[in-house]
Amino acid sequence: MAFEPISxxxxxFPVIGxxxxxxxxxxxSGVWNIAIEGMMAFGTFSGIFAYxxxxxxxxxxxxxxxxxxxxxxxxxxxxxxxxxxxxxVVGFGLWFVSEGLAGFLYFIxxxxxxxxxTFRPKLLSLDPMFYFTLVSFAVLYFILKNTKHGLAIIATGxxxxxxxxxxxxxxxxxxxxxxxxxxxxxxxxxYLSLVILQGFTYKxxxxxxxxxxxxxLFGRWTTSGIFFGSLFFTFLIGLQIRLQVMGILFxxxxxxxxxxxxxxxxxxxxxxxxxxxxxxPASLGVHYERE
Amino acid sequence: xKKETFSDTISSLLYxxxxxxxxxxxxxxxxxxxxxxxxADILNFFLASSFGSTDNFLRMLTRTTPILITTLGLxxxxxxxxxxxxxxxxxxxxxxxxxxxxxxxxxxPNLSILLSFLGSFIVSGVYATFAGFLKxxxxxxxxxxxxxxxxxxxxxxxxxxxDPWNWGVGLxxxxxxxxxxxxxxxxxNPLNLTFFVGIALVILxxxxxxxxxLGYELQVIGSNIKAxxxxxxxxxxxxxxxxxxxxxxxxxxxxSLVLGEYFRAQAGITSNYGFYxxxxxxxxxNKPMLAPFxxxxxxxxxxxxxxxAALGLPHRLGQVIIGLIYIVVIFPxxxxxxxxx
Numbered sequence: 146m147a148f149e150p151i152s153x154x155x156x157x158f159p160v161i162g163x164x165x166x167x168x169x170x171x172x173x174s175g176v177w178n179i180a181i182e183g184m185m186a187f188g189t190f191s192g193i194f195a196y197x198x199x200x201x202x203x204x205x206x207x208x209x210x211x212x213x214x215x216x217x218x219x220x221x222x223x224x225x226x227x228x229x230x231x232x233x234v235v236g237f238g239l240w241f242v243s244e245g246l247a248g249f250l251y252f253i254x255x256x257x258x259x260x261x262x263t264f265r266p267k268l269l270s271l272d273p274m275f276y277f278t279l280v281s282f283a284v285l286y287f288i289l290k291n292t293k294h295g296l297a298i299i300a301t302g303x304x305x306x307x308x309x310x311x312x313x314x315x316x317x318x319x320x321x322x323x324x325x326x327x328x329x330x331x332x333x334x335x336y337l338s339l340v341i342l343q344g345f346t347y348k349x350x351x352x353x354x355x356x357x358x359x360x361x362l363f364g365r366w367t368t369s370g371i372f373f374g375s376l377f378f379t380f381l382i383g384l385q386i387r388l389q390v391m392g393i394l395f396x397x398x399x400x401x402x403x404x405x406x407x408x409x410x411x412x413x414x415x416x417x418x419x420x421x422x423x424x425x426p427a428s429l430g431v432h433y434e435r436e
Numbered sequence: 437x438k439k440e441t442f443s444d445t446i447s448s449l450l451y452x453x454x455x456x457x458x459x460x461x462x463x464x465x466x467x468x469x470x471x472x473x474x475x476a477d478i479l480n481f482f483l484a485s486s487f488g489s490t491d492n493f494l495r496m497l498t499r500t501t502p503i504l505i506t507t508l509g510l511x512x513x514x515x516x517x518x519x520x521x522x523x524x525x526x527x528x529x530x531x532x533x534x535x536x537x538x539x540x541x542x543x544x545p546n547l548s549i550l551l552s553f554l555g556s557f558i559v560s561g562v563y564a565t566f567a568g569f570l571k572x573x574x575x576x577x578x579x580x581x582x583x584x585x586x587x588x589x590x591x592x593x594x595x596x597x598x599d600p601w602n603w604g605v606g607l608x609x610x611x612x613x614x615x616x617x618x619x620x621x622x623x624x625n626p627l628n629l630t631f632f633v634g635i636a637l638v639i640l641x642x643x644x645x646x647x648x649x650l651g652y653e654l655q656v657i658g659s660n661i662k663a664x665x666x667x668x669x670x671x672x673x674x675x676x677x678x679x680x681x682x683x684x685x686x687x688x689x690x691x692s693l694v695l696g697e698y699f700r701a702q703a704g705i706t707s708n709y710g711f712y713x714x715x716x717x718x719x720x721x722n723k724p725m726l727a728p729f730x731x732x733x734x735x736x737x738x739x740x741x742x743x744x745a746a747l748g749l750p751h752r753l754g755q756v757i758i759g760l761i762y763i764v765v766i767f768p769x770x771x772x773x774x775x776x777x
Contacts, residue, residue, distance in 0.1 A: 249756060409580065417575065
């Protein structure tokens, strides 16, 4: 049982890791995804919704969260990539719409649902989603590093014009990356509600989406950077929750919960001040129009 | 900078109005289906909560005040191309500073009021400048920083009203009321003098943005920061100043909440105004003169949704509608065919 504390901290990894990975995929292809928080919030709702209505299976519910993430990704990419709307404003709008919609629909459709079963099978007292997250990072690393598709994603984020000349369909790549990325974010949300907190409350994401957003900047748009960043913040959040549960409060409770947020500010500011070379995709947030 | 013609302004205003009506209409149709009431009922409850009686109307105007002031603050940052989304935290700074000064300093009342506004402006401005300075100096993303600051300041307020400033009486944690002499007078209860502070700020901000060198420079870095930099404009100084003023004005919204509406600090005092003001700034197309109408609209929507809560419609609907507004109001800017060019 010596492994128990560490695994209970690590069990939070899918939430932060998958959300960061999803947002990273969107940004790598050149689309700011500011709505991570909202997409996660809708994921928390859709997971619980599916759990209640489609037979009480965690696997199926997680998949449903993934699917609705796809839908929101489609929406984001239609608005930003095809209609050329300001990506930051659309991101905010989607954040509000999805978070509000989650609370609204939960109030109307689901009185109060609790998830009673635990997610199995477990290996080293960690559930499958933990390993899925690890594998996703590895696969993403491999794809971006070694394959034609990865190169296409990077090229659309850096220089869409050149990518277009090289025969890459910029719109399709951005659509695909945004949808898949948002689906991962939705999955992270439904994992949070189904497995970790086992129920839904309004605003339950409580800033983890924004943490994920900041982690992408902190990781300087590299797969390894965001991987170690999210691992570090998983430890920070897990430690904070664990200390809180054990009643060790070296700060008032109100300040314990914002330790990760303070951490984000410190690391972002430090990364800026130490002047590590910014790896921001050159065309991030820039609309591409074919001539 | 391209000057907009009058007909451009009118057509984009008309568009925004249409978009708002369609958004609201669709939301009402959806919710009437969800709670099984007819549309007329819903429309009735929605409008009655703002226009049903003098009292309701004044309450709606009262709600407009903090939204208006925050909108003006954000407009300054948006005009200079900075995404200040820390409005929520900056309002709370104003709330904390004003409550602290009025409750604990025991100064003469007039001095307390003056110091509250001044202190809120300065503290909140400096607080916002932190993000502005990081952006100006090291190009740190201001969206992430201001958002994280929001979480921290919300926690700070929560701690203050839970523990050191807690008054102990009442259902939810809050501070004691500030002394009666430090409260700003009502024009006509519940509409407070702070409403006119907001109106005065509209003129002030309009003047600053359009008639002063500083305002012009801010608009220049907003429209093309690279060109401004190569023209020898000190962009990092301007970014810092823009955030200072923007955050300061948002802080004033917090003072107006304390001195003119609640007379204390309590949980959820900002009711998301910091985020709703972003929508108002978008509706106003970043023009200070249009900000009163935009914040009036947002306020009508907020009140209307609270009215609909009587029909059993969750008030989260307000958040959904405001989110939709964000998206629909920026359509005309993106679509060239709309202006026929």
